[in-house]
Amino acid sequence: VILKTSEEIELIRESAQLVAKTHAEVAKVIAPGVTTQKLNDIAEEFIRDNGAIPAFLNYNGFPYSLCISLNDQVVHGFPGKYELQEGDIVSVDCGVIKNKFFGDSAYTFAIGEISDEARKLLKVTQECLDKAIEKAVVGNRIGDIAFAVQDHAEKNGFGVVRELVGHGVGHRLHEKPEVPNYGRRGSGMKLEEGMVLAIEPMINAGKAGVKFWDDGWTVSTVDKKVSAHFEHTVAIRKGKADILSTFSYIEEVLK
Numbered sequence: 706v707i708l709k710t711s712e713e714i715e716l717i718r719e720s721a722q723l724v725a726k727t728h729a730e731v732a733k734v735i736a737p738g739v740t741t742q743k744l745n746d747i748a749e750e751f752i753r754d755n756g757a758i759p760a761f762l763n764y765n766g767f768p769y770s771l772c773i774s775l776n777d778q779v780v781h782g783f784p785g786k787y788e789l790q791e792g793d794i795v796s797v798d799c800g801v802i803k804n805k806f807f808g809d810s811a812y813t814f815a816i817g818e819i820s821d822e823a824r825k826l827l828k829v830t831q832e833c834l835d836k837a838i839e840k841a842v843v844g845n846r847i848g849d850i851a852f853a854v855q856d857h858a859e860k861n862g863f864g865v866v867r868e869l870v871g872h873g874v875g876h877r878l879h880e881k882p883e884v885p886n887y888g889r890r891g892s893g894m895k896l897e898e899g900m901v902l903a904i905e906p907m908i909n910a911g912k913a914g915v916k917f918w919d920d921g922w923t924v925s926t927v928d929k930k931v932s933a934h935f936e937h938t939v940a941i942r943k944g945k946a947d948i949l950s951t952f953s954y955i956e957e958v959l960k
């Protein structure tokens with residue numbers, strides 16, 4: 706695990722804040738009739754205009770700047786010709802590299818009126834992230850974060866994806882340690898000052914099972930029920946985590 710200095714954490718914050726502002730650019734245009742390719746292109750241009758590089762583009766061959774995952778897709782979906790429709794939920798995952806440091810954050814958008822089940826899923830998944838971040842402090846363990854997500858999701862009758870996990874982030878997009886969304890309290894690696902983690906609950910309205918598409922990337926639910934994904938980049942501190950990304954720019958646009 707690579708611990709970061711305060712100076713490095715400020716650079717990661719700069720990248721994570723740019724991710725947050727990129728999400729807000731997406732929020733400004735996301736609506737029925739808009740293609741997911743358009744969202745990708747707006748994000749890529751905004752990232753480059755701000756002196757940064759889209760971190761996902763060409764990462765292990767990923768061909769786009771955003772992961773856009775619709776409805777029953779969990780993560781790693783491809784932008785394309787699909788026109789958004791009222792009732793869709795759309796997970797948008799974005800990463801940037803600026804000053805050689807990575808930020809990573811994801812948000813699931815509702816397109817117009819969505820089903821009661823989808824609305825509850827978005828609320829609970831965001832609560833899972835909040836509860837996980839409350840546990841992301843010096844002296845706790847990875848398992849405390851993991852348990853917080855799993856416990857809240859399952860109490861609400863939802864399925865917790867096992868095959869994909871959060872991660873350390875900073876010098877690279879994916880660093881150690883892995884941060885699962887399921888596990889036992891008090892288990893796993895101890896959290897230390899200077900750790901920077903991408904905490905990212907991926908929660909399914911139905912069962913936990915996922916399938917991997919033969920495009921090599923897209924992951925969707927086995928039971929075809931909807932899935933949500935919220936992610937923040939977080940620095941571990943004593944007492945309270947320092948959230949380096951934010952949803953406040955998105956919320957400003959959506960209110």
Ligand code: MG
Nearest residue numbers: 798809810811
């Ligand atoms: Mg991400």
Ligand code: MG
Nearest residue numbers: 809903905936
């Ligand atoms: Mg991530």
